[in-house]
Amino acid sequence: MKFIMLALQVSRFYCLFKNTSLAGKYWLLSLLICFFSFSGIAQISVVFPVSRAVIQRNNANQASLNIVGRINVAADRIEARLVPRPEQARVDTILATNWQIVQENPTNLFSGSIAVKGGWYNLEIKAIKNGIIVGSPTVVERVGIGEVFTFVGHSNAQGGAYGQTGPDATDDRVSCIAVGQEPSCNGSFPFYQPATSSDSLWCKYLQTADAQYLPVLKFSKVSIASGIAPFSSRPWFWSIVGDSLTHKLNVPIMLYGAAFGGTKSEHWFKSAKGIPFEHGFIKSSIGMPYINLKNILQLYVPLTGIRAVLCLHGVNERNDLQTTIQAWMEGYIEQSRTDAKIPNLAWMIALDSYLLDHGQNPAPYPIRDAPRNAQASVRVQSNNFAGPDLDVISDNGNGIGGSERPDGLHFGNQGLVSAANLWINAINVQSFLGVSSPKLSQSFHIQSSQSGNWEKANSWDCNCFPQNYHSMTINAGDSIQVDAIKVKPINFILKGTLNFTNQGVLSF
Structure with missing residues (x-):
């Protein structure tokens, strides 16, 4: 045989x-x-899933888990099942699946899928010949079915003010694809000098925006050391969001980071549409900043699926007209759905325009109203959803140790917690999770x-x-x-x- x-x-x-x-x-x-x-070599070798991968579930808490691997023993079929891990909160509500057939009559490779429910599991795979297990069964630990998000926006979405990183995720079920901490990239910032042979792959990505330099199956627990692919080098408040949602929803969370500090909706719109612009540290010639989102939609989303894009823009367009801001937002949201080929890709949009003036007062509302009104108009459109009102996070004048916005703009330690809680409250509602249409993992x-x-x-x-x-x-x-x-x-x-x-x- x-x-x-x-x-x-x-x-x-x-x-x-x-x-x-x-x-x-x-x-x-x-x-x-x-x-x-x-x-x-007599063995089963699993290519996917790998440890800490999280696959988007549907609104009925179900998904198809793609399984791919190699086997070099004769077998009638490959079977697999998922067994809940001990870290799974409320473990009694998530049960092991039955053994399911991945593929019948495999040759030296196998590829198929099994039906699963939301949870955090160990994947067990075995080969069967004449009713008997052959070869060595394989276990892939920490495989998740849950919720997948990417975030876009300016520095309060990407993070990094005052040297803060935000905390490590405490829950084992908060995942990302790791890129590491911010690299030196041949000793230069913001990374746009030509790549050298000594530069890391992530440096080469930052210099070129070429998706071939991004990791794909390098899943990690979110931490200060992990970074969040493709563009975030710190967990910021998103680790807190992930920790809370895993407990509230009882499923793992996957995060992608596309936010770019110092950007505004104009930059996202123009880079999405291929319109050149000049900026001190954003290189529009390689598609920044929008290219980060496009790469997520074409590299990572086909693998894991996605629930929604979480959008935090506003403060940098406070001097622009409402109609202009709205046109920018509608433009890059529309382009994301075109690039992803997901017409109903969900966007959750925050209200954001807070900036303390030199007189220690929030900016007057005529200035703040333009971005807020644009955001309010966009988020009631089809497949868009209301995010948090982040302007309630304020600077009380108590500095880095005691203010939520120590410089009148960026979140401090307390501000990170406040921002996370506001996002958590916006996401964890039936009007979003029960109504939005998640994109599920695609066939391999x-x-x-x-x-x-x-x-x-x-x-x-x-x-x-x-x-x-x-x-x-x-x-x-x-x-x-x-x-x-x-x-x-x-x-x-x-x-x-x-x-x-x-x-x-x-x-x-």
Whole structure:
């Protein structure tokens, strides 16, 4: 039987070998050698999910969990189940699932999904042959089904005033994709000098906004050390939001950070629409700041799904007209739904315009009203929701130790707690969680939608950047180019054309 399995795999490689370019043939032969090397190890190897991954649930508290991996023992089927972890609050309300079939008659790889409910679990996977477990069963610890959010906005969304970081998450179920603390990037800020060989991958991302430099399966508990991909280097008040929501909702929370300090709605609108602008530390030529959100929507959201974008803008556009601010907001919200191909992508929008003047008084309402009125108008539109009124957080003049806004603008330690509680109260209501339409995780079986570059989301029907957990098909008539990168799908079917340039590599 093992010989037959190997012969089938060789046949698949031969079909790919026969239909690819000369440069590709060399790499395919290398892959065949790698396959035979793997075949001597009896095991189940799981590619996805990985530890601390959190998948968006639907409004009925259910989701399909995609499972992808490799096996080199003959099996009739792969089965999996989820078992609640001890950290799960109110564990008696979340039960282990039954064993479910992931895939029948797997060869050297398997891919499928199981039905699950919200919770924090260990994933158990086993192979069955003639009713008996074969090989070594595998456990992936800390797999979550819960709520996924990304946040956008200015410095009070991104964080960093007075050297504050915000606290580590205390609950084990608050996750992110880790990028680390703010890097030096060849000793320069704000990171826009040309990348050097000594720069980290995150530095290269900050310099180029190219999603290939972002981590994908590097899930982590939110902490001061983790950062929050793709653009936040500190937990700020979002760790507090995550801690509270895990307890209130009894499910894990996943966070993505797209906020960019010093920005205003104008910058987000223009960068979303490809309109150049000049700024002291925002590089519009690479799509900043909006590109961070676009990368989340095309790199991470297809993997995990998402509940909503949480928006905190306003104070930096206090001198602009209400109609102008509203047009900016409507523009980048519309563009996000287009780029994500999610027409009903939910946005939750805060009211925000607070800034203390030099006379130690909040700015007069005629100035504050323009952004607030624009925000109020936008958040009643379809698929938008009312966030917190953050202007109730004020500066009482007691400085860093005693004020919620020590400089009249940015949140201090007490302000972080107040802001977190206001966001928690806005999110944890039935009028939001029961009405908004979450985007769920997509199938890992994807195919080309047109000719183009492997790295471009619009080349694929998933509107995503292909990763090593995807099973890929290049359709007849489509020509896909692998340019100067190493691509590594879990499975590959070639009906069209695959070309390699600049030492592009295909491997498994």
